[in-house]
Each structure stands twice: as structure tokens, then as C-alpha cells.
Amino acid sequence: MKRLVTSLISVSALALNATAFANESVMKGSQDPKQWVIQAGTYDNQRYSKLDQINETNVGKMAPAWSFSTGVLRGHEGSPLVVGDIMYVHTPFPNIVYALDLNDEGKIIWKYEPKQDANVVPVMCCDTVNRGLAYANGKIFLHQADTTVVALDAKTGKVTWSVVNGDPKKGETNTATVLPVKDKLLVGISGGEFGVQCHITAYDIESGKKVWRAYSTGPDDQILFDPEKTTSLGKPVGKDSSLKTWQGDQWKTGGGCTWGWYSYDPNLNLVYYGSGNPSTWNPKQRPGDNKWSMTLFARDPDTGVAKWVYQMTPHDEWDYDGVNEVPLVDQKIDGKDRKLLVHFDRNGFGYTLDRTNGELLVAEKYDPAVNWASKVDMDRSSPTYGRPLVVAKYSTEHNGEDENSQGICPAALGSKDEQPAAFSPKTGLFYVPTNHVCMDYEPFRVSYTPGQPYVGATLAMYPAPGGANMGNFIAWDATKGKIVWSDPEQFSVWSGALATAGDIVFYGTLEGYLKAVDAKTGKLLYKYKTPSGIIGNVMTYQHKGKQYVAVLSGVGGWAGIGLAAGLADPHAGLGAVGGYAALSNYTALGGTLTVFALPD
Amino acid sequence: MKRLVTSLISVSALALNATAFANESVMKGSQDPKQWVIQAGTYDNQRYSKLDQINETNVGKMAPAWSFSTGVLRGHEGSPLVVGDIMYVHTPFPNIVYALDLNDEGKIIWKYEPKQDANVVPVMCCDTVNRGLAYANGKIFLHQADTTVVALDAKTGKVTWSVVNGDPKKGETNTATVLPVKDKLLVGISGGEFGVQCHITAYDIESGKKVWRAYSTGPDDQILFDPEKTTSLGKPVGKDSSLKTWQGDQWKTGGGCTWGWYSYDPNLNLVYYGSGNPSTWNPKQRPGDNKWSMTLFARDPDTGVAKWVYQMTPHDEWDYDGVNEVPLVDQKIDGKDRKLLVHFDRNGFGYTLDRTNGELLVAEKYDPAVNWASKVDMDRSSPTYGRPLVVAKYSTEHNGEDENSQGICPAALGSKDEQPAAFSPKTGLFYVPTNHVCMDYEPFRVSYTPGQPYVGATLAMYPAPGGANMGNFIAWDATKGKIVWSDPEQFSVWSGALATAGDIVFYGTLEGYLKAVDAKTGKLLYKYKTPSGIIGNVMTYQHKGKQYVAVLSGVGGWAGIGLAAGLADPHAGLGAVGGYAALSNYTALGGTLTVFALPD
Ligand SMILES: O=C(O)c1cc(C(=O)O)c2c(n1)C(=O)C(=O)c1cc(C(=O)O)[nH]c1-2
């Protein structure tokens, strides 16, 4: 069966509702540039659209065409979907879903408002965000904050099935989107700040029945590793590859959460994603590499078994979660066509790997400020091959508990956080929203209580030295590991980018601007101040022959937690409140969708 | 001193900060079409701007230029102010004030967030709205929900003075704007649904010291009437004109609240406003004319003494508060120049009076659906001169307690509620946002408890017969009492209108559209769907040579109370929840300022 899905062309001819081929609905929808059926646009997470009606010559004339308030304040991540003539808009907690009629100027066709216990809110580490819906097989999938996964009839909003994926009382929550792959729905979980043993789970897309679950830490039968066949940097991982890297039972509260983005290669039949920080944030308390936290995984979606893994940050000392998106691209390296996977890690390195086998090809800093490691060891014969070479001065492990390690770059929220990059096959470049922020980090001893924060570090954040800008929007050549151009931004760019065939790239800023820049040069071509700071991701669609660009504004997320949760102590929000305090001079809370178009 | 202010030209030459001439600051600001210093634009409440860069030929090209989320949900009434290069934006409860820098794309210069006891919210009858700020003498004036009046330094947001005008524990709250007149600040009060004895109060504009207070009901020394000199329809009212129209002490809980709009004629030195419903809503419980509820007042701002009064709805049986705005215009009637005052009352009659003496000139229905009265008796020799001739079938007094009087038009929220009309001196027409809604009304016996609702009626609301539209936007000739054109709207038009020298009229709709129509024909020239339903008032200003149009969206108010307060029972919100239930198919909560301009 798997092998049926070998070419995009054959796929698009298949029936939409064939249960066994759930992904055909996604593949068909995502091949149609008029629609936007999953959060990344396409399985490869390129966030690229073939639409070119709006292009570098006319984008300066673009203007808002209509707008829609979601009725919810706090951080709005993710983007709307467009399936046929309907737009689906989601909100942060309480995770309302609206179906809007594009034929009737956004009239509300249906609204789904889950009843969720508000006690989940304090268990969410970094605002009440949700990274959005997915569409497949006539259903809209929502993964609520309280970890209830719901399949809604896309036409009526009626619940088809629902299943509970975790328990907020144990610190388990959700902010991530879900990915429909074949006949399964893949879902992650959050809780790295609460000592959760995190996992990715596959549910049957038609019934919601659990099919498999793969933890990030634990024994091989829990992490779904084949000691002989699952490889890391080309070698089998061997037995108990995770257990061996933890002291005692610590893997049971080990984190490695899966709250980021998922990509899928239908030809290789592999799903890609990264795992988050090991718990606690105090490295002294958990000796070892803490595998497989901070790791990229390639898994078989049918069985969940891992084909290969690569741990970016062994024994994390800085909260550099490895969950950022994993776009898949086919590019030449040294003249050879390669099936690549690119990953802008929180730790500040941009990685390029061979996605067929996990071979490490490039690992370079995508922000020159990065200082915690001098480089990633690329010497295949070295005992530290593939590992970052940590600078002692910035090692919170080395400096020890109750010692304030200062001037570490990047800050815990990374050179990039969850905000996804875009890729244009026309330029061959990645467009990366980045943070240009450093930190002081003081680990302290904590004990584990289920459902209570399990952090153990005090942080302060501030702009990287040499300037006041806390972000850059950059173009990156992943085959060389080089910045091509870089546009400074006052605040971190916490919005997902969109590249289009119109040779332009869109992104949002924390002050609230939607910006369009020239894909080749980074030159600013258009900006508009939306109602609130943008941490949503830009998407595009076409309706009745006209191209639209849409983005959710609504400041929040980790960077905007001071505004979102009304916090003022600079150390609150794990240091983000102080770091982004100036944001309150530019914007206030509010959840609004703004849809742009060229004038008639 | 009063006499100094006799011509606009001499005034504008005076110093801005001269304490004794507070209104000069307003007059100077309101004569400058680039600014918008009080809610109505000008003292005469015409809501007219001389700006004409945006006009009937190019308004179709208008588009949003920037936007700003207020961070507050629920109903956003009123409009921003523009003073120099600063825009002042207010919100509903908790009544935040933002000063935005127009030179720096809306950057927040300062933010004032009062600390108010949230217990005021349930004491507000019709959503947590606030009709906005006023500027005078370098100060921004805010009248909070809890009745605290605050003077803020316009440059820094620091509190200059503050004074408490009422007590929410007794049902006293505020939603109205304030009016700076000469060296005083005039403020009203709400509480007609809580049996408050309402009043207008003058505070010293520099110190906040109370100067005078005039009640709507009570003895002459409380209502500030001169029995010999205060007239009604040309005759002195005589002694105890209010007391005589109430049974016993009922005037003490008599309502007549002052939550509407205030206008001022500097030449006549008279302030105009209307009073609200008598309490309770059950007419059987309060025999008599219930003076001076439902009354237009002309008062001397220096002393508070009433020059003349006119009661539109004696012994109200329908909650037809008389608080709607009182625009002042100079027009010819029967070939003679007259100083007029026009008033579109909740009761469905459009009144034109001579504002010098209160002579009644025109009283005609401005919605053909109005049926509770056949007409206003215009026969000067009749004993019922000036009174509405009530139709027995629609008289809730006549039908009695616990009887459901059906099909009464308009509904309690009137043929028009607080949403202010605009006037264009170029066309000589009024542009009136109206409600086209009828009701069933069943009075029942209630007893008075301070701070508790004192309503005594159950209502249902629905569109007027013969169509589904719940509103019209009309042009009205106040000299003849005739509708010139009428644009039907699906919902009541709950937004204040703006007329400009560009021969266009702007208004917002409850679904969220900002619309521009041709002032002469009513033809739709532009519409844009803002994030949320509009109950704010449209304003315009000019900055760096460019004209902007701005409006707050944020659905709520009485019509939107179902959405704003999350109510579902159709009888809730005094019948508005059922009447406007379909609104939830079009819009959701959210407070956003959208600023429009022509493309560069
Ligand atoms: O370890 C976790 O479980 C976890 C969860 C989340 C989340 O669910 O949003 C974030 C993080 N960690 C995190 O480290 C982080 O930087 C972060 C940023 C954001 C955001 O939405 O802005 N969420 C999260």
C-alpha cells in the first residue's frame, strides 16, 4: 500500500475520500495553490506558494481587503486554512474554530467552541497559543490546549470523533498543529517545563483510535527504535540508546516534547520532527546526553519506528529545544542532487542533512552572535563528530548551580523559535525569521512534582551585543551554510514566513507590521501595521481568480508573554518579560485576521 | 466674560491655556478640520468635517492605512480624538486611554489604565461601553465606568485631578463622554435601569471642584429651574414642575439619566442635552408625566439654570430615553433663517425646535414603522399641544401590568439609540443611523432596592413588519420632517455617522463594514469589513497633508449585548439578545481602530 504513493501526479487522480489514503486529500489540496490545507501549505514545509498575481512589481499597491476579529486576546500563532470556498480560523485557548464563507465576505458558516477547563492555562509554559488546524478527508482537525484531539466535519463543524492525548494535571498540554499522514493523524505534546515524558502519537484518521505512540526518551519499545536499524550519523544506535544517557529513572520526567512542526516525504514515507529540551533546565541535575531530547527524528508513519535520529544539543544547558520546523528540499550540494532536510535550530546552527539517512552535511551559525559553541564538529573521524563544541564560559553546567552565566547567545528562545522559515525553489534560498537575543542563565536545584513547573533556572534576556535590534529576517543558503542577506528588525521576528512565485517573501513583526520583501535582495516592498503584534504565519490563497495574503495578528507567545499574561517582573516569563518590555510601546493584545489583496 | 466669546474669529486668536476660557481651546481645536478634539467634532454636534481630500469621486479607492488593537473586547463606542500629532484612543471598561504618535505610525506615547472595581460591570445596563474622551486646555478628560472623572495631562498621561461623580453601589455608572465648556467640564450619569435620580454636573476644568449640579427630577432647587423664567413650549413651567408629576417620593428614584450627548451654542451660551427614561419601566407604578425625564434641556453652563425644556415622551411606557444627540444648525424654515436644534428621539419622531426658546417647529416620524403614537399634536391651541398622541393598542399603561403588548414600533432601543447622526451644511441634510425594530413589552411590578435592577418589564425584539432589515441609514430634511433617501441595512446602524465636505457620508454597520455613501443620493461608494461589528463613530483628521478616516470596531452596546456579554436567552439583554441573535453569524468581539486613507 505504501508504495502506491510514489508520484504526485498519480496521487492527484485518486479519490478524495479513500480512507486508506488520507494523505491524498492533503496532497491534492496542497498541490492546488488556490488552497491552504495544512499549516505549512505542503508536506515538505517549504511554506512556498506558486501564486504570482501579487509579485515584486505590484506588492507595494497591496492593501487590506477584509478583516475578522477572533474574539480572543493573547497570542495568535499559526494561520488560517482555505479549503475550497471556506476559510478556517482558529484561536488560542479556548481554541475556537470558525468556518468563514469566502463567497459571502467572511460570513460565519459555523463556529466550534470547545468546553475546556481553564486550569489548563497556568500549565501552558509560553502563552495560550495554538499553531492551527489541519484539513484532510472532509474533516478539520483541532488539537486543543487540554490535549483533546477533535475531528470536525468541515462542512458543519459537528464533532466526528475526539480523543484525549494527555493530562494537563500532569503538565501535559498542547500548542502544536497536527499532521494528517495517510490514514493517520500525527500529534505531539507539550510539557518540557513540567517534566513530562513527551511523545508523538498516531491516531486513526477516521475513528480516532490510537495506532502507535513513540516517546522521545525511555526504553527502545517506548521510543520505537530498532537498535540495529535505527541509525544516528550513519551508525546503528544500539540497545537502550536513550536509557544509557540518563541517570536512573530521570528519563521518565525527561521532557523531549514534540510541540513543533512535522514534515512528511511521501516518496521516502518518512515523517520528520524535532524533540524539545530535557527536563529540568538545571543541567547539573541530569547528567548524560539526555537522549533523545533535542533530536531530529525520521520515523515511518505506518509503524512509528525511527529510521534515523540526530541530536543537535546533547545534554542541553540552555533550553535550546530542537522542535523547530524541518523543511524538505531537493538541492545540489557539491554538484550532486541531494534529498535534503534543513533545520534552523534554537541553538543557532542551521543544519542541512541528507533526509534519506540523516547524514550531516552542513552545520553553520545563522546568526553571527551565537557564542555558546564555537562550531559543530564536522570531522567524521573525531570522537565528538556531529557534536557542538561548547565554550566553557557559556556552559551553565561548567559554571554550575547558583552561578549566573552571563552573555550567552542565543537566549533560551534561540536564534529562532517556533516561527517557521520559508523556502523558494526559484531562488534556492531559505527565508528565516530570527531572534538576535542573548541571556544570563542561573540554574538552581528543583524537585519534581507532577503538574508543577520543573524548570530550575532564572533568566534575563537582552539584545545581542553591538546593536539594539532583537531580530533579523535573513536569507540563507542551506547548501553552503551562508547568510545571503539580512534585514535587521527591532524585535525578534516571531512570525512564520511565506515565499511565493511572485519573487516576494512575507513575514510579520512583533510591533504588528506585515512586510513584503524582495526575495532576491531583502528590499522592503510593502508594510502595513495590523492591529496587534504578529506571531502568526503568513499564508496565501486564491479565490474567484484573485490572490489573497492572510495573517493572524495577536501579540503573545514566549516573546510576548509579558503583554499576553500581563506580567511586569523582568525575570518573569523565564526572562522574556524584561527582554521584550519595550513591545508595550508598540502594540496591545488582540486577535485579528487581516486579508490583503491588490486593489481591483 | 461670557460675552467675549461671540465670534469664532476672535476666539481663535486667544491663548490656548487661558483658564477662564476653557472652551476657546475646544473652539480653536474644533475649527481646525485637521484635528478632532471632542467626540462630536464641534460644539454644534454636526459631526461634519471640512476636509475634502477624500471625496465622492475617489473614496472608492480608499483603503486601510494602519490599525491598532485596543486589547479590550466588548463594545467600543465613541471615536478617537486627534490633537496635533497625537491620537487619543479609549476603550470600554476598564477604560484604558492610549496616546498614539501619528508621526511614528501609532507608537504608544503613553497608556493610562485606571484601577476600577470590576463590580461596576454588572451595574452597567447596556454593555461596558464608553463614548469617549474630550480634550481641552492641555488635558484629556475621561469619565470612567465607575463615575470617576479624570483629567490627564495630554502630553504625559499623568493625572492632573480626579473626582468621583457617583456611586456604582447605588446603580450609578457612566458611559457618556464629557463636554468642556468655558471653565467647566460637564458630565452626565447612567442608572435609569437602577432607579437613580440622575443629573448633569459641572466641575471646574482646572481643579475638578464641583460648581453646580442639576437633577432631571425633583424640587426646583435640585433641577435648577427658575419657575418664572424656565419655559416649556413658550410658557413658564411654574413652581414644582417636576414634583407635581410624580407620586410621593418617586422622583427620588426617577431616572431621567444623562448618558447621551451634549451640545453647546457659544453665542447663546446654552448647553443642550436630553434626559432618559423614568424608572421603573412599568408605567403603572409611576403615575404622572414623570417630569423631567424624556426631556430636552437648554441650560446656562455658568449657573446650570434651565432656560427652556421640552418633554418628548411624557409618562414613558416604552423606555424611549430622550438622551439622543442634539445637533445645532442654522437653516431656513418657511423662508426665515432660524437657529435650530434637531433631535432624532428614541420614540421615532424627528424634532426640530428653535434653540433660542424651545419653540416646537417640526415633529415627524423618521421611520415609517413607528406606530405607538399617531403623531405629535402640533395644534398650539390644543390641550395636548406638543404631546404624542398615543395609540391605545400599543400603550403598555393602557394594556396594563402582566399584559404583553405586542407589535410596538419602535422597540425600546428606539428608531435610533445613542448612535449620533451627522449634518452636512452643503446638502442641508441630516444623515441618520436608524433602528427598524419592533417589540413586545410586558410590564410587571418591581420594588426598589439600591444598586439592584429596577426594570419591571419583559421584552422581545424583532425586525419591523414588511421586511427583514433591522435598520436603515437615512437622509432627513429637518426643515420639512421628511426622509430624502433611505438605505436599508440588515442590522440596526449602531454607529455614529460622519459627513464631509467631500460630499460623502460615512457610517459603520453591526456586521463590521465601514461604508461611504454619496451624500446626495445615498449610493454606496465604498465598504470595508473591519475586524468586528462597528458601534463606534466615524471621525476624520488630516496629518502631514493627508486626510484619514478612523473608526473603532468592537461589537457590543445594547444591540450587541448578546455577543458582548455572552448571553443566549432571547429575552436576556431586555430582549436584544433574541432580536440580534443573527449577528453572531457575521462577527465576533474585538476592539480595533482602523484608519483609512487614499493610496499614495
Ligand atoms: O518544552 C515544551 O514543552 C515547550 C512547549 C512550548 C509550547 O507548547 O508552546 C514552548 C516551549 N517549550 C519553548 O521552549 C519555547 O521556546 C516556546 C515558545 C513558544 C511560543 O509559542 O512562542 N512556545 C514554546
Ligand SMILES: O=C(O)c1cc(C(=O)O)c2c(n1)C(=O)C(=O)c1cc(C(=O)O)[nH]c1-2
Ligand atoms: O437609562 C440609563 O441610564 C441608560 C444608560 C445607558 C448607558 O449608560 O449606556 C443606556 C440606556 N439607558 C438605554 O436605554 C439604552 O438604550 C442604551 C443603549 C446603550 C448602548 O450603549 O448601546 N446604552 C444605553
